[in-house]
Amino acid sequence: MGVMIKKPEDVPGSAVPAILIGLFVSFGGILFGYDTGTIGGILAMPYWRDHFSTGYRNPEDGNLDVTPSQSSTIVSLLSAGTFFGALTAAPMADLLGRRLGMVASVAVFCLGVILQTVATAIPLFVAGRFWAGYGVGLISAIIPLYQSETAPKWIRGAVVGCYQLAITIGLLIAAIVDNATKDRNDTGSYRIPIAVQFAWAIIMVVGMLILPDTPRYWIKVGKHAKAAKALSRLRRLDVDHPALVEELAEVRANHEYEMSLGKASYLDIVKGTVGKRLATGCLLQGLQQLTGVNFIFYYGTSFFANAGINNAFTVSVITGVVNVVSTLPGLYLVEKWGRRPLLLFGAVGMLVCQYIVAIAGTVDPDNPATNKVLIAFVCIYIFFFASSWGPVAWVVTGELFPLKVRAKCLSITTASNWLLNWAIAYATPYMVNSGPGNANLQSKVFFVWGTFCLVCCFFVWALIYETKGLSLEQVDELYSKCSKAWQSKGFRPTVSYAEVQEVRGSVGGRHASLAEIEADAGRKRSVAHIDGGEKGYGGEKAAYDV
Secondary structure, three states: OOOOOOOOOOOOOOOHHHHHHHHHHOOHHHHHHHHHHHHHHHHOOHHHHHHHOOOOEOOOOOOEOOOHHHHHHHHHHHHHHHHHHHHHHHHHHHHOOHHHHHHHHHHHHHHHHHHHHHOOOHHHHHHHHHHHHHHHHHHHHHHHHHHHHHOOOOOHHHHHHHHHHHHHHHHHHHHHHHHHHOOOOOOHHHHHHHHOHHHHHHHHHHHHHHOOOOHHHHHHOOOHHHHHHHHHHHHOOOOOOHHHHHHHHHHHHHHHHHHHHOOOOOOHHHOHHHHHHHHHHHHHHHHHHHOOHHHHHHHHHHHHHHOOOOOHHHHHHHHHHHHHHHHHHHHHHHHHOOHHHHHHHHHHHHHHHHHHHHHHHHHOOOOHHHHHHHHHHHHHHHHHHHOOHHHHHHHHHHHOOOHHHHHHHHHHHHHHHHHHHHHHHHHHHHHHOOOOOOOOOHHHHHHHHHHHHHHHHHHHHHHOOOOOOOOHHHHHHHHHHOOOHHHHHHOOOOOOHHHHHHHHHHHOHHHOOHHHHHHHHHHHHHHHHHHHHHHHHHHHHHHHHO
16 A cells, blocks of 8 residues: 555546545635634633623632623534534535535524624624524535535545544634734724634635536436536546546436435435434534533633633644644545544544543642643644544545435434534533532543543444445445444445446346345346357357358
């Protein structure tokens, strides 16, 4: 196995347009990361705390502040919005298309940004958080869908993983902007960080108005000429090039085969192998949140400050930089190493770091050396997360589902991510802070996250299939033939859905299994080969006799 990721020599055309388009679409992750990252710094700004306080004083410093209940509501309402946004992403992506669906999502996001910018009290600020979250939820489900349906299979993991890279860049920019405005003694301290988001929205909308929709979307709605045109643009091949015609025929045949097996309603997606894949995707996205990463980015500034670490804003910038840089090796390893090994590697690494932070912070919290241990191992933890579970969760969920239900299933798996995101954002102040009604766990909360990382190890071994190097259509074949995840690494695709469609009727139509249909297709190929060989032999014999 070589060191570089290279396009296979037998793949015609160019992958550059599809890769560049996938990278640009990843830009939507900046909206996601920036919006979720900026709130932690805003909650710690002296002016914002004084301006939005309803009279409560923080027992840590005696200054005016919002209550833990208000803090959890402000942070978690974004996640509540994203949950509902992700659930409605499916009908939007199927009705408007993947491209215009993203444009509409950005419009909803901008409504939320406007409300937060003009807010001078908690109710309007919370409403803005919800609508911004609704837009982010829509975007977070549609972007991996668009990327998965356009990227070449040999680099799809890296392209979809760039979405997570953009999220980390957004988090870093949020930390930098918050750090730059935190000492302002006017509304600019929080309005500037919020209003900066309009720039990301404008860039996203202008780009999406230029880019094509996905060929698989056009196949899904029956517009095959538009599918050919879109794929031609992505691959830099003529619409009548044999390789392009063959790829489209395979996508179309796979979709027709899946549609022949049953409907694509919400009830149908919880049955059979699709139901198994949906459960896998939901658990993967939920466990990504339960590793505790957003505890650091939502409440890290406040946590480090309460732990006695000076200049907690600077520490947040440092963790943001580590997050961005650490995502880069993940984009390489997801294609070179594979999905399963990388997720296991990350889960074990996070487990060790979480328990070290928990033990150090619990045994000797007042020792200055403990603060250094906390910062060091939080950064190492971020490395393990950012190089594995951060990008790979989006990669795997983007690959799991058949075309007929892909939008529905991706919206549900993304909603699972946001549901746990909301639960963690809402519960964390009560889990960590001191005072009546709070658990006052402080650093002991990392025992909770570490235990979930242990669960992640068993989950990956038991349920994550290796999909590296497979087309989205070949992933369907993988799940139909391989019953155990730990056996998936040795899987090699053998089905041509174009052939399956030709012979499907001869073995009982929709009631025949894929294996039966494939076997019949193999027999027909053998007969055709023998017939062709006999004709060729007869022709040669006749020529010899002459």
